[in-house]
Structure formats: C-alpha cells, structure tokens
Amino acid sequence: GKAEPRPRYPRSLPSLPIIGSLLHLTNNCQFHLLLHSLQKKYGSLYSLQMGSQYMVVVNHYLHAKEVLLKKGKTFAGRPHTVTTDILTRNGKDIAFATYSPHWKFLRKQVHASLSMFGKGTLALEKIICREAASLCESLSSFQDTLLDMAPELNRAVTNVVCSLCFNSCYRRGDPEFEAMLQYNEGIVNTVGQKSLVDIFPWLQVFPNKDLALLRSCIEVRDQLLQKKFKEHKKALGSDSVNDLMDALLRVQLNMENNNSQLALPLELTDDHILMTVADIFGAGVETTSTVLKWAVLYLLHYPEVQRKIREELDQKIGFERHPQLSDRQQLPYLEATISEVLRIRPVSPLLLPHVALTDTSIGEYTIRKGAQVLVNLWSLHHDEKEWDKPEEFNPGRFLDEEGNRIYSPSPSYLPFGAGSRVCLGEALAKMEIFLFLAWILQRFTLEVHPGQPLPALEGKFGVVLQVQQFKVKARLREAWRDGV
Numbered sequence: 317g318k319a320e321p322r323p324r325y326p327r328s329l330p331s332l333p334i335i336g337s338l339l340h341l342t343n344n345c346q347f348h349l350l351l352h353s354l355q356k357k358y359g360s361l362y363s364l365q366m367g368s369q370y371m372v373v374v375n376h377y378l379h380a381k382e383v384l385l386k387k388g389k390t391f392a393g394r395p396h397t398v399t400t401d402i403l404t405r406n407g408k409d410i411a412f413a414t415y416s417p418h419w420k421f422l423r424k425q426v427h428a429s430l431s432m433f434g435k436g437t438l439a440l441e442k443i444i445c446r447e448a449a450s451l452c453e454s455l456s457s458f459q460d461t462l463l464d465m466a467p468e469l470n471r472a473v474t475n476v477v478c479s480l481c482f483n484s485c486y487r488r489g490d491p492e493f494e495a496m497l498q499y500n501e502g503i504v505n506t507v508g509q510k511s512l513v514d515i516f517p518w519l520q521v522f523p524n525k526d527l528a529l530l531r532s533c534i535e536v537r538d539q540l541l542q543k544k545f546k547e548h549k550k551a552l553g554s555d556s557v558n559d560l561m562d563a564l565l566r567v568q569l570n571m572e573n574n575n576s577q578l579a580l581p582l583e584l585t586d587d588h589i590l591m592t593v594a595d596i597f598g599a600g601v602e603t604t605s606t607v608l609k610w611a612v613l614y615l616l617h618y619p620e621v622q623r624k625i626r627e628e629l630d631q632k633i634g635f636e637r638h639p640q641l642s643d644r645q646q647l648p649y650l651e652a653t654i655s656e657v658l659r660i661r662p663v664s665p666l667l668l669p670h671v672a673l674t675d676t677s678i679g680e681y682t683i684r685k686g687a688q689v690l691v692n693l694w695s696l697h698h699d700e701k702e703w704d705k706p707e708e709f710n711p712g713r714f715l716d717e718e719g720n721r722i723y724s725p726s727p728s729y730l731p732f733g734a735g736s737r738v739c740l741g742e743a744l745a746k747m748e749i750f751l752f753l754a755w756i757l758q759r760f761t762l763e764v765h766p767g768q769p770l771p772a773l774e775g776k777f778g779v780v781l782q783v784q785q786f787k788v789k790a791r792l793r794e795a796w797r798d799g800v
C-alpha cells in the first residue's frame with residue numbers, strides 16, 4: 317500500500333546547548349539579531365525549544381505572509397505567559413488574548429470606536445495639532461540647551477491617546493502624568509518574553525525582583541484606571557459617547573439589555589473593558605513615542621535628510637500656516653522618511669508571538685497545534701535580497717524617480733503586521749507621527765553640539781525596540797525668531 321508521506325519539520329536548533337546560550341545572550345544581546353543571524357546556519361525557517369515551549373522562527377516574507385495572511389486565522393492564537401497574564405488579568409485584553417469569540421468581538425468594537433473618533437471627524441486632527449503646538453512651545457522654551465526630548469514627546473502622545481480613551485489630558489508636571497510615565501517604564505522593562513519566568517514558569521515560586529516591580533507598577537496603573545472607570549460609569553447616564561471608555565460601557569449596557577438577541581452568549585465584563593482600554597492606552601503611548609524618538613535620532617545622524625524635509629516643508633507649506641493632515645500627499649519625502657524609520661528600526665521586531673490553533677503547515681513544513689511562531693520582522697526589513705544596503709538609512713528607496721511616493725518597494729515590509737492580528741492603531745499612529753514631525757521640523761533645526769559624539773543607533777530589545785536616551789538641541793529657525 318501507499319505509505320503516508322512523512323511529515324517534515326522545520327530544522328531544529330540543538331536544544332540543550334542553545335538554551336544555555338540563549339539565556340546567556342538575551343541579557344545583553346538583542347534577541348531579534350540573534351534569531352536573524354541563526355539563519356546562516358539553519359536557513360530562514362527553523363525551530364527552537366525554550367524551556368518547555370516549542371517555537372518556530374520565520375525570517376522570510378513569503379512564510380510571514382502565509383502565517384499572517386493566508387493562514388491568519390489558524391495562527392491567530394497567543395501564548396499564555398506569566399508576565400502578560402498578570403498584565404491583562406489572564407488575557408482580558410486584545411493584544412495578549414488568544415483567539416476566541418470574545419477576542420473577536422472586542423477587537424471589532426474597538427476598531428469601530430477608533431475609526432469613529434478617528435477618520436470620521438476632524439476632532440482627532442485637532443487634538444493632535446493642539447498637542448503639537450504645546451510640544452513646540454515647550455521645545456522653544458528649552459531653546460539652545462541640550463534637552464532629552466523623550467518626556468516632551470511622551471506627554472504629547474500620551475495626551476492624544478488620553479483624549480481618545482478618557483476624554484482628558486495632562487499638563488506638564490501633573491503628578492498623575494508623572495506616575496503614569498513611571499509605571500509605564502516599569503512595565504515595558506519587565507513584561508514580555510525576554511524575562512526568564514516566561515521561559516520557566518516554575519521560577520515564579522521564587523522571589524523575583526522583576527515580577528515584584530511589574531506587580532507594583534500594575535497596581536498603580538489599576539488605581540488610575542479604576543478612577544477613570546468610576547467617573548465614566550457615573551456620567552454614562554447622559555447620551556454622549558465621548559471616548560473609548562464610554563463606547564465600551566455603552567456596548568456593555570446594550571448587551572445586558574438584549575442579550576437574548578445575540579447569537580453567542582457573550583458578555584463584556586468590567587475587567588474586559590479595563591484591560592482593553594489599558595491595552596490601547598499602553599500601545600498608543602509606547603509605540604508612537606518610540607517611533608518619534610527613532611526618527612529624531614536618525615535625523616541627527618543624517619542632517620541631509622533633515623534638510624530635505626525642511627526644504628519640502630518650506631516649499632509646500634511655508635511659514636504662514638501649520639501643517640495639516642491634508643498635506644500628506646504633498647510631502648512625499650517626509651512620508652518616505654517615516655516609512656524608512658519604520659523599516660530600519662521596527663517598533664516590534666518580532667511582532668507579538670503567534671500560536672498555531674490547529675495542526676497546519678508553513679511552506680512544506682509541518683507545524684503542530686500549539687507551536688509558537690515568531691515572525692522576525694527585523695529579518696524581513698533587513699533582507700539583502702530585498703533591500704539594497706539594508707543598514708543604510710535612505711528614505712529615497714520609498715520614492716520613484718520623480719520623487720513621488722511609492723507605497724512599498726519590496727513586499728518584505730510589514731511594520732504593522734498583517735491579517736487578523738494586524739495593528740489596530742496604524743491609522744492613528746501614522747497621523748500622529750506625520751503631524752508631530754511636520755510641526756517640529758517646520759520650526760526647529762535638530763542638532764547636537766559640534767564635536768559631540770552622536771548617540772548610538774543600536775536599540776534595546778524588549779516588548780518594543782527601545783532607543784537609548786540621548787539629548788538634542790532644538791534650534792528655532794530664523795523665520796520663527798523674534799516672535800514672527
């Protein structure tokens with residue numbers, strides 16, 4: 317008779333010695349770079365064993381698209397990890413929740429609210445421009461001194477998502493804002509797969525400094541969320557839906573009233589609302605501010621790029637009015653620069669881990685149910701067959717010969733992921749990055765002191781690819797001096 321074809325599994329790294337070196341390397345090496353370099357020896361698709369977890373690493377865009385798009389639903393699971401379970405009350409959010417009818421429903425609701433507050437109205441553009449104006453004001457008050465822009469950028473993006481989620485915003489020095497910055501930093505530094513407890517869950521029983529820090533940060537976050545939640549619940553009687561929290565509370569109310577009409581017995585608990593808002597809030601702040609910091613750092617390293625953006629701004633907008641969203645079409649070089657920043661330093665170099673929900677395959681390889689899949693976006697964005705000199709920062713690669721913007725010169729480019737887990741904030745993030753950079757560069761020249769060494773371009777791998785701290789001088793341009 318005919319024999320069953322034998323399953324072919326991805327080539328696997330020798331497990332014991334590698335575990336040893338992985339654990340050793342993740343502390344000071346960059347996990348995504350390590351996984352990128354392992355391709356040389358093991359090919360673009362390989363597997364490794366992390367503690368008890370079997371992981372498949374995808375480094376080529378064709379495999380990535382199979383996982384995210386063609387078989388997006390099959391690979392829409394997320395792993396349980398110790399730290400994200402603590403962060404999200406066992407996956408009651410969107411980003412870290414595995415596939416379920418609940419997740420699907422919640423994602424749909426949030427998507428709908430975000431587009432309602434976003435594209436549908438001019439309100440969001442107004443909010444971003446209000447924060448851009450305040451950011452520029454702060455920058456000019458620090459004029460000619462070396463400044464760490466991170467807290468200023470952070471406040472600007474925080475206020476945008478704060479308006480979106482809670483219909484409120486913070487002034488500089490507000491203690492609640494300072495507390496938020498602090499707990500966010502703590503969470504970013506402790507959550508995610510690099511921490512050992514996520515590889516060896518049994519380590520949890522031992523006292524763990526990171527875990528204790530994570531817990532205390534989450535406690536501060538929860539108090540803040542709870543306060544907002546109470547305020548919103550109290551005000552829900554009035555008809556207006558002003559923000560994401562209102563919108564979700566309204567959905568909850570409607571569901572309680574006509575649950576019998578729903579096809580599935582879904583419920584939207586208070587925990588789901590809190591964790592989802594926390595997700596959007598955290599994602600909204602951490603990602604956008606990280607991209608802005610990367611953009612500023614690259615503009616310092618490549619002053620000719622900065623000069624070209626300013627020339628484009630001077631030509632198309634001038635000094636009589638502020639940049640607005642409708643200028644995006646007219647500023648292809650700025651748009652290309654943003655695309656290039658997202659290519660060369662992807663915010664999320666390994667996306668978030670995906671999990672196979674059934675037995676399936678990638679290419680010719682068999683993948684078993686429960687396998688974790690890491691899509692190495694870094695490898696996609698630095699593939700030498702797809703990108704000419706991938707480590708070179710060159711916005712021109714996103715432009716055609718006339719300098720008009722082309723969408724993407726290579727299919728090996730997915731800064732926001734793709735498919736059923738694609739980023740929910742892509743439109744919002746792009747609006748913010750565009751407007752903040754346009755406002756800043758219309759008014760300021762960003763520089764470091766002559767002779768001062770430039771901050772390094774290496775990132776620090778974590779739940780986002782972080783920039784190391786650096787200082788800049790924002791010099792007000794000629795046309796804006798003397799109160800013009």
Ligand code: HEM
Binds near residue numbers: 595599736741745
């Ligand atoms: C997920 C990128 C900004 C909300 C993701 C993923 C990536 C990503 C790569 C993971 C996709 C996957 O696992 O396959 C980015 C980048 C941003 C950005 C590069 C900024 C330039 C934002 C903003 C928000 C947001 C501003 C909030 C409004 C989310 C959410 C998820 C997500 C909720 C989880 C989706 C899911 O698991 O179903 N993002 N993001 N992101 N992003 Fe973003």
Ligand code: PLO
Binds near residue numbers: 507596598602779
């Ligand atoms: C950032 C710190 C917050 O306190 C909590 C939080 C929530 C959602 C996370 C975000 C953090 C980091 C960036 C993440 C986002 C969900 C999607 C996004 C992981 C941990 C990306 C880039 O995938």
